[in-house]
Amino acid sequence: MTEHQGPAHKRNMTRRRVVIAGGAAVAAVAVGGGIAVNAFADETTGANATGSTESAESCYKLTSETTEGPYYIDADKIRQDITEDKDGIPLTLRLKVIDSETCKPLKNAAVDIWHCDALGIYSGYESLSTGGGAGTPPSGAPTDAPSGDPSGMPTGEPPSGAPGGGTGGIHEEPTDDERYLRGTWKTDNAGRVEFKTIFPGWYRGRCVHIHTKVHVDGEWTDAGYEGGHTCHTGQFYFEEEAVLASAEVEPYSTSTTERTTLTEDTIYDQSGTAGGLLKLKYRKNDIAKGVIATITVGVDPDATHDGTDDAVQPGASAPASASAS
Structure with a gap:
């Protein structure tokens, strides 16, 4: 991991000033990696809503770094609405x-x-992805989606076509021109950014997630x-509820792929908001109407985290931890 730190005394003095602010800092920012209370107050009414009673120190907590995964394509679509024509539950x-x-x-x-x-x-x-459903898969996509209960957690390196490309962090070259x-x-x-997309589905070996870089x-x-x-490479996650x-709504309900839960991933x-767990707001009995997801990402702007060789991967000593990305 490469870091380029500024003058130590400058950052330390800044830290002291913020800590002295005490209650003011708490009012502005909730738990590290969590919601900025004033900015997103109307979106924190879901099951994972976090209060603003944590200490001022909590806002210094870094959001977890993770692997980039094999399917990153460098910033070639400068846009906020990334949906294109994909079907799914609207997600803000x-x-x-x-x-x-x-x-x-x-900023x-x-x-x-x-x-x-x-x-x-x-x-x-599309030809390397390991998801699938009842409809016609994309050209070159696997047609033999797994069925039945898995026999256990995978061991050793995954097959070359599985998410992770063999290591969970090795980049794969794109196989098609799609960019949805x-x-x-x-x-x-104010450090804010908003995207319009759809609620992600799932594929073999991973829970539902969104990749991100800053x-x-x-x-x-x-x-x-x-x-x-x-300065940051991470992933955002969704509560099991x-x-x-979502799994009851088409086209998610047509998936034939075994799902990995949040606790199995x-x-x-497993660190909650600091680990990338999103705050969700949606109609409990009608998620198809749409979901609003919010999170504050705490980063070190002086550090370099490209997600290829310095990512934190839980259980990294076990080969199975690199089975997918």
Whole structure:
């Protein structure tokens, strides 16, 4: 892991000033990696809503770093609505990016998100994806989706076509020109960015998730975002109650792929909001109407985390932890 730290005394003094602020800091930001209370108060009424009574120190907690996974395509779609023509439950993803030490928002950062469709297929990698449903799969996609109960957690390296590309972090070259459910947008002066997409589906070996990267110190041009470095690579996760509700809605309900739960997942570190668990708001009896997901991402803008060799992977000593991404 490579880090480029600023003057230590400068960051330490900033930290002291924020801690002295005490209650003011608490009112502005909830638990590290959690919701900024004032910014997203109307979206925190779901089962995972977090209160604002944590200590000021909690806002310094970094959001967990994870593997990039094999299916990242570098910022070639500068847009907020990444849905294209994909079917699924409408999802509004609202993010706030802050410096985990100072709690100040990071403005003009480039935020990437990418995820699979309702049946577990990634754009750009349709032939390598391991999701599937009752309908006709994409060209080249597996047609023999697993059935029955799994015999146990996988051991050793996965097959070359499985998510993870053999290691969980090795990049695969795209196999097609599709780019749905991928996009990059910049944070505003308050560190906020919003995406329109669909609720992700699932595929073999992983719970439901969204990938993300945060880039800083680059330049926004007419061609997009150039330069800078990646200060955070992570993933966002969904509570089981919402995933089970989505599974009752088409096209999710047509999936024939065995689902991995949040507690079974080998990438999610089980740390709640700091680990990327989203705050969700939706109609409990009608999730098909749409979901609003919010989270504040705490990053170290001076660090470099590209998600390829320095990612934190729970259980990394066990081969099974790299089975998918």
